[in-house]
Amino acid sequence: MYRAFNYLFMVQPDCMNQEEYLTLYEKYIAGLCSPEEEEQLYAHTDGFKMLESDLQGADQADLKYKDQLFEKISQTIEAAERPKTIRLVWLKYAAILLLTLAAGYLFIDNKQLHPGRSNTLKQAHVSKASIKPGRNTATLTLSDGAVLDLENLENGTIASTGGTQVKKSADGSIVYQVIEDDSNPGGLNTIAVPAGGQYQVILPDGTAVWLNALSSLTYPTAFKGKSREVTLRGEAYFEVAKDPSRPFIARVDEMNVRVLGTHFNINAYDSKRYRTTLLEGSVQVSKAHKAALLKPGQQSVLNFDNESIKVAEVNINKTVAWKNGYFMFQDDKIKDIMAQISRWYDVEVEFEGAVSQEAFGGIYSRNKDINELLKGLELTGLVRFKIEGRRIIVMS
Numbered sequence: 001m002y003r004a005f006n007y008l009f010m011v012q013p014d015c016m017n018q019e020e021y022l023t024l025y026e027k028y029i030a031g032l033c034s035p036e037e038e039e040q041l042y043a044h045t046d047g048f049k050m051l052e053s054d055l056q057g058a059d060q061a062d063l064k065y066k067d068q069l070f071e072k073i074s075q076t077i078e079a080a081e082r083p084k085t086i087r088l089v090w091l092k093y094a095a096i097l098l099l100t101l102a103a104g105y106l107f108i109d110n111k112q113l114h115p116g117r118s119n120t121l122k123q124a125h126v127s128k129a130s131i132k133p134g135r136n137t138a139t140l141t142l143s144d145g146a147v148l149d150l151e152n153l154e155n156g157t158i159a160s161t162g163g164t165q166v167k168k169s170a171d172g173s174i175v176y177q178v179i180e181d182d183s184n185p186g187g188l189n190t191i192a193v194p195a196g197g198q199y200q201v202i203l204p205d206g207t208a209v210w211l212n213a214l215s216s217l218t219y220p221t222a223f224k225g226k227s228r229e230v231t232l233r234g235e236a237y238f239e240v241a242k243d244p245s246r247p248f249i250a251r252v253d254e255m256n257v258r259v260l261g262t263h264f265n266i267n268a269y270d271s272k273r274y275r276t277t278l279l280e281g282s283v284q285v286s287k288a289h290k291a292a293l294l295k296p297g298q299q300s301v302l303n304f305d306n307e308s309i310k311v312a313e314v315n316i317n318k319t320v321a322w323k324n325g326y327f328m329f330q331d332d333k334i335k336d337i338m339a340q341i342s343r344w345y346d347v348e349v350e351f352e353g354a355v356s357q358e359a360f361g362g363i364y365s366r367n368k369d370i371n372e373l374l375k376g377l378e379l380t381g382l383v384r385f386k387i388e389g390r391r392i393i394v395m396s
Contacts, residue, residue, distance in 0.1 A: 131370040131390065134213055134344045136172040138199035143187025143221065150174060150191075150199065161187065161221045164204055173200035178222060192216040193234075196346030198322075203230070206241035207248065210323045213343040214269070235267045237323045240281075255302050258284045264294075265319050269339070274302040277319040285309060326366055327373075331359040334383055338394060345370050348391045356382050356396055 137151040142159055150158075150168065159166040163180035166189075174191065193199050193211045200210050204222050211217060215234025228248045240248045242261030250257040252268045255276075262281025268274045276285050278294040285292050285300045292300045292309045299314040321328035322340075329337055334356050338349045344366060360380065364373055374385045374392070386393040 131345050131347060131387070132196075133367055133370070134196040134198055134346070136199055137197040138191050138193045138211070140166075140174065141190040141192070143189060164221045166221075171200075173202060175202040176204040176221065178204050188218055188220055190216055190218040194346070195343050203228075203241075205243060205246075205248075208239040210237040212236065212322050213346075232266055232268065235265070235269060235322070237263075237265045237320055239263050255285065255287050258286070265323070267319075269343075272304045274304075275319075276300045276302075277314060277316060279316050279320065321363075322366065327362070327364045329363075330361045332361070333357060333359060334377075334394065337377070338392070341370070341373065341392070346390070350391060350393050352393050352395045354396045355394070358382050 135151075140148045140150055140158075142148070143161060146159075148158060150172075153168055155168050155170055157165050157167050158174075163178055165177045165179055167175045167177060169175055191199060191201050191211065193213055193215050195214050197213055198211060200208065201217065202208050203219055205228055207228070209217055209230075212235040215232070215236055217230055217232055217236060219230040223246065226246060228243070228246050229251065230249070231251045233252070236250075238248075238250065238259075240259050240261050240263070244260055248259050248261075250259075250266060252266060252274055255268075255274050257264065257266060257276055259281060262283055263279040264281075264283050265277045265279070266274065267277075276283065276294065277299040278296050280296055282296075283294050285294065285302065287302055287307070287309065290307065290309050292311050294300055294311060297313055297316055298311050299319065301310050301312075302308075303310070315328075315330060318328040318330055322344075327337075327340060327344075335351070337360060341347070342349045347370075358380075360377065360382075362376065364376065370387075370392075374387075377383055378385065382396070384395040386395065
């Protein structure tokens, strides 16, 4: 039976209350805690415990409070100036961030949750193998067929075509700069990001695009027609430069996303479901004769099995977490989590035995070693991992 949460906050007389705890945790996320405050936070975590209850008997106010806490933490991380400094934040250290929904409890310490019952965690099998997180790396294929390794190029001008120069900036991104209005239509360039990579490109019209791992973008070196059209594979976040006279169109196979100037994310890793999420402005998602207009905070899901386009409200912080330097898991199954890990750390994932169907949640820096992430997941007692070279074996 699906089970919900009742919260029981066991606070010692000399400890913080709930609001003080949350305030200190937000400070911790922002990297502003002193060593003394971190010790206070760690020590206080053991004062929070949870009880199980059937869904029918659950206090809906508590469930709503849990969602509000998760949203507040995600917004805090979104606003942080340096997201890559985010520390390990699995529920071992915070009372809202590691959820095992179908298991029916919020995990901190199984022995505390069920005294008198055996709750020994399965032995961790995460090795000390060094698997580094992804980095800024990509290749740029020019219209003449030349392929440039962007990671190893010096900063400055790396190519010229017609009246457009291509430069590598100090922050590692690629910038297209129109020097003069040339009647030459130019050609198509393609930037491709491998597994274990990410990259940013500023297109000739000023549109900024962040590309996630295993993604590519094809675009002209100059936008000359009545529209600005690009082709995407994988996942990208767009901040489109406003130009009312020329709509911006992002194509993913048969799906078109049409905008004038806006911020949106396209996730097309799943060949059967393409997800478009709007953060600012408005976009129209279409395929053949079907279309949907999105408002900020909404996501469309184009389902290729039944040719439908469904629109729903979503957590936009989760959608663009990758672009901001962290993972955000919320009600995610282990297979979906491992797909993200596989792309970012450039590893092969293999499942051994029955695959856990529980839903997990957590926030974790993409800049950290993979061992810490896997150990955090193992703390639930629901999965174990073994690393063999660049292969991760997931065991129940």
